[in-house]
Amino acid sequence: MNDYTFAYLDEQTKRMIRRxxxxxxxxxxxxxxxxxxxxxMPYGWGTGGVQVxxxxLxxxxxxxxxxxxxxxxTNAVSIRKFFQRTAGVAVTEATVEASLIQTRHRIPEAPLTEAQILVYQVPIPEPLRFLEPREVETRRMHALEDYGLMHVKLYEDIARHGEIATAYAYPVKVEGRYVMDPSPIPKFxxxxxxxxxxxxxxxxxxxxxxxxxxxYTRVVSLDFDDHPFVASKADHACDLCGAGDTYLDEVIIDDAGGRMFVCSDTDHCGSRRRAGHVGRLGVPGKEVA
Amino acid sequence: MHDMALQGGFAEAPTQSARAFRAVLNALARPGTIETLVGAQPPAPASIAAGVALLTLADATTPVHLAGAHDTPDLRDWLTFHTGAPLVGAAEAVFALGTWVALAPITRFAMGSPEYPDRSATLIVEMPALHPAGARLTGPGIRDTAHLNLPDIAALRANAADFPLGRDFLFCAGDRLAALPRSTQVEAV
Known part of the structure; x- marks a missing residue:
């Protein structure tokens, strides 16, 4: 046992957050x-997700x-250690073993189950904030379902770039009512x-x-009939595990323009490699203990 | 204040309230799911589940309304000692506890405002029993349909029709709890 109350926060604070x-x-x-x-830990390091x-827990x-x-x-390791120390909970890197997953900017590749909770760290929760800086106004816009401004923004993307250029924090509509910022997850x-x-x-x-x-909530990414939403990703397969259906990080590997694409989900990539999948630059059976 | 007001609280509040909250959260996130709550023993006529829910969620910042037969000196003392929640009339309540008949009409309770729909009451309704049968539930949290015996389908349909405003419900029977958020569509079968 340790000297912290369970999960760090005092009971009064937890009740307020729970409500x-x-x-x-x-x-x-x-x-x-x-x-x-x-x-x-500083704001911007996931204090909202940590409190939830x-x-x-x-x-x-x-x-x-x-x-x-x-x-x-760093961010993941420090938050995981924080809860190991203050709540004494078991931790894992395997998506399938976790009952609660705190995430910054991704949804795991492995399908989630009914036994799991996914907690997102959110920097700017208000999807309309960069279009309308006044909180009083954005609150009224949500109350009146006045989301025309968001469609104007997406339209301006199309007018300027020929497509909706928003690649992350792509706005969604929840159950046909509230427009919501899904946090800066890739639109993939x-x-x-x-x-x-x-x-x-x-x-x-x-x-x-x-x-x-x-x-089982209906969440629709905002789009237009003639410019439908596309969940895009880099047009490559993972260079380590060969997966063609995962979200990829681009890694510069030398100063001559060399690059590789690897799964952003390290657990998913690792389990595929353990299962024998090998990508363009992967080495079978060596890189994962 | 009687000695019994001092009894029946959480013995190990941080972990007991954590487990109780997860049960309430799962019940509300999956309407129709029946959970079991343990850890508190409120004075009659309050059920164990209602007592645990109040210990987990209520405190000095959340006015509570005790309706009808639940407005007893014993329960008032118990709630005051363990939570510090102010006891108030229906209109100011953040939480309300009672049977459906005592709580009705539910339109007495806060439904939030268009700008702040979260400023609405949560009604803790004492039921004789909970069964996954009766009214058909659909909406967020429910894959296809769920069923729950509800006390008054017409009033709950009217409540859901006010979405995003409306009250949310925790139904308790003994140590069992089910929940109905305002987002759930209710139909008689």
Missing amino acids: AILKGVAIPGYQVPFASREMP TAAC TPEDVLKVIDQGADDT DNPKLSDSPALQLFGAGREQRIYALPP
Whole structure:
């Protein structure tokens, strides 16, 4: 045992966050204000997601934390260690073993299940914020379902670039009502938001908002009839595991223009390589212990 | 205040409330799912599930309304000692506890505003029993359809019709709890 109360936050704070989560679940896509706390990490490092995770964790949970799909980057490692120390929960890097997954900017490639909760770290929860800076106005726009401005923005993309150029944080409409920012996930992941068996919770610490997508909620990426939404990705296969259907990171490997594409989801890539899949630059059976 | 007001709370609040919250969260995120809550023993006539839900969610910042036969000195004392929640009339309540008959009409309770639909009451409804049968539920959280015995389909349909405004419901029977958010469409079978 350690000297922290279970999952770090005091009970009063957890009750306040839990009430906000429940209202978020009852009103899918609506951003519930909450009294975000100072956490022992800077804003921008996932304090919103950490507070939602702390309010949801039970001692029986198995926690996975990913940052851009990877389990082994600084942000993911520090948050995972934080909860190991303050909640004593089991942790894993395997998506299939986790009961609660905190994520920054990705949805795991492996399909989620009804037994899982996915917690997103959100920097700017308000999808209309860069179009209308005033909170009073954006709140009224949500109340009146006045989302014309968002379509103007997507239209201007088409007018300028010939296509909708928004590649991440691509706005969605939830159950035909609220326009929601899915956090800066690549638009490749947007289809996975809809009809997911897992509960999805979103926490924005600095902006003090929590919102939610209950399981099996209809989530539609905004588009136009003549410019339909496309969940795009780099036109390559993973150079390590050979997967052609995963979201890829581009890695510069020398100063002569050499590059490789690898799965952003390290757990998915690793399990494929363990299963014997080898990509263009992969070495069979050597790189994964 | 009687001694019994001091009894029946959480023995290990951080972990017991965590498990209880996950059960309530799962019930609300998957309407029709029946969960079991343990850890509190409120005075009669409150059920275990209702007591656990209030210990998990209510505190000094959330006014509670005790309706009808639930407005007893014992329950008032118990709730005040364990949560510090102010006891108020229906219109100001964030949480309300009672049987459906005592809580009705539910339009007495806050439904939120268009700008802040979250500022709405959560009604904790004591039921004789909970069965996955009866009214047909569809909507967010439900893959195809779910079923739950509901006390008043017409009133709950009217509540859902106000979406995104409306009240949310926790139905309790003994140590069992099911939930109905305002987003769920309710139909008589």
